[in-house]
Amino acid sequence: xxxxxxxxxxxxxxxxxxxxxxxxxxxxxxxxxxxxxxxxxxxxxxxxxxxxxxxxxxxxxxxxxxxxxxxxxxxxxxxxxxxxxxxxxxxxxxxxxxxxxxxxxxxxxxxxxxxxxxxxxxxxxxxxxxxxxxxxxxxxxxxxxxxxxxxxxxxxxxxxxxxxxxxxxxxxxxxxxxxxxxxxxxxxxxxxxxxxxxxxxxxxxxxxxxxxxxxxxxxxxxxxxxxxxxxxxxxxxxxxxxxxxxxxxxxxxxxxxxxxxxxxxxxxxxxxxxxxxxxxxxxxxxxxxxxxxxxxxxxxxxxxxxxxxxxxxxxxxxxxxxxxxxxxxxxxxxxxxxxxxxxxxxxxxxxxxxxxxxxxxxxxxxxxxxxxxxxxxxxxxxxxxxxxxxxxxxxxxxxxxxxxxxxxxxxxxxxxxxxxxxxxxxx
Numbered sequence: 001x002x003x004x005x006x007x008x009x010x011x012x013x014x015x016x017x018x019x020x021x022x023x024x025x026x027x028x029x030x031x032x033x034x035x036x037x038x039x040x041x042x043x044x045x046x047x048x049x050x051x052x053x054x055x056x057x058x059x060x061x062x063x064x065x066x067x068x069x070x071x072x073x074x075x076x077x078x079x080x081x082x083x084x085x086x087x088x089x090x091x092x093x094x095x096x097x098x099x100x101x102x103x104x105x106x107x108x109x110x111x112x113x114x115x116x117x118x119x120x121x122x123x124x125x126x127x128x129x130x131x132x133x134x135x136x137x138x139x140x141x142x143x144x145x146x147x148x149x150x151x152x153x154x155x156x157x158x159x160x161x162x163x164x165x166x167x168x169x170x171x172x173x174x175x176x177x178x179x180x181x182x183x184x185x186x187x188x189x190x191x192x193x194x195x196x197x198x199x200x201x202x203x204x205x206x207x208x209x210x211x212x213x214x215x216x217x218x219x220x221x222x223x224x225x226x227x228x229x230x231x232x233x234x235x236x237x238x239x240x241x242x243x244x245x246x247x248x249x250x251x252x253x254x255x256x257x258x259x260x261x262x263x264x265x266x267x268x269x270x271x272x273x274x275x276x277x278x279x280x281x282x283x284x285x286x287x288x289x290x291x292x293x294x295x296x297x298x299x300x301x302x303x304x305x306x307x308x309x310x311x312x313x314x315x316x317x318x319x320x321x322x323x324x325x326x327x328x329x330x331x332x333x334x335x336x337x338x339x340x341x342x343x344x345x346x347x348x349x350x351x352x353x354x355x356x357x358x359x360x361x362x363x364x365x366x367x368x369x370x371x372x373x374x375x376x377x378x379x380x381x382x383x384x385x386x387x388x389x390x391x392x393x394x395x396x397x398x399x400x401x402x403x404x405x406x407x408x409x410x411x412x413x414x415x416x417x418x419x420x421x422x423x424x425x426x427x
Contacts, residue, residue, distance in 0.1 A: 006110045028072035036312040037197040044074045053082025053293040054319035055373030063390025066102035079210040081292040085247040093178045119164040158255030169241040182236040212292035213246035221295040246289035256288040301351040309410045320368020363397035
């Protein structure tokens with residue numbers, strides 16, 4: 001596949017996007033517009049950001065971060081799962097903390113045909129494209145390639161190797177000078193002089209990032225780079241693109257990412273594994289990673305500080321996973337989808353129930369209402385619509401967010417015990 005015919009201007013120069021950009025610039029110039037107490041000498045306001053997974057719906061995340069940057073926001077600590085991990089890594093790697101980066105990421109998106117990531121055998125690619133485009137008799141197409149499908153699932157546990165994705169992301173990071181983890185960490189430590197409103201200079205030593213993956217071998221929710229020493233002898237030399245490859249390994253669609261030659265293989269009751277993963281069994285010589293969304297699709301808790309009011313908020317961008325309607329389980333695909341959806345949100349739900357203030361910080365983009373999260377053959381018009389949706393929802397969120405009211409709510413929560421609210425009549 002060649003490059004797309006799309007250009008960044010196709011996303012940005014629509015009447016709706018131009019109106020949103022103008023509105024964002026007005027907000028940026030408004031002295032009363034405050035979303036954080038952490039600023040720099042250029043007037044940027046800093047927030048932490050957590051982005052939810054959701055396949056190709058991640059294009060909407062890019063629209064969200066684009067409009068927030070236009071409003072003068074900059075992202076300090078970053079976290080994400082799956083699609084959210086992709087945008088997290090690119091925001092961390094494509095420039096310094098105080099630089100606007102979403103436009104650069106948009107250029108990379110325009111230069112890539114997403115269906116290239118479907119890098120399995122040609123019969124598999126043709127079948128998946130037919131399913132996505134709802135062309136022809138799908139059952140007959142499946143029958144024709146059933147042996148190929150079975151071999152791929154039996155021997156490799158996935159239909160697509162995922163190598164095309166890793167090469168793409170590694171190539172972008174290399175363009176911006178990132179080939180090893182230590183290079184990314186050095187970039188994140190290069191921060192401007194930050195100020196806290198009314199208190200003078202901030203004391204941050206650098207920014208951080210967290211990528212969530214699921215180690216199904218040891219049944220571990222893995223957060224990279226913190227837990228990288230469990231899997232690599234020299235984690236500082238690892239290409240951070242591998243963290244994202246682990247996080248976006250959609251079960252059966254992509255092969256699980258495997259890491260071999262685990263440093264402490266064969267040891268039992270390893271102090272390091274217990275400290276970082278609460279795992280006390282025999283350390284395996286090889287582990288397999290699948291999509292981090294199987295355990296935590298929206299890791300909004302990673303930067304949470306429970307015992308004080310933060311100087312900067314942790315914004316969250318969600319794509320489609322909510323519990324405001326029952327799932328359809330009358331068909332095999334509906335049943336499987338409902339099970340996956342349940343697994344993707346149950347881990348994060350408990351934190352959200354116990355920290356009701358996070359409702360004030362989360363932008364619901366609702367991209368899943370119209371678009372298929374696995375549509376790697378998405379039409380150009382749909383990509384533009386997704387990007388615009390993320391930008392529009394981001395602007396609506398900014399206009400509704402009240403930083404002073406949020407800090408007041410946090411102060412009130414510190415003065416009383418945490419309580420999970422239940423409906424009247426429920427014990």
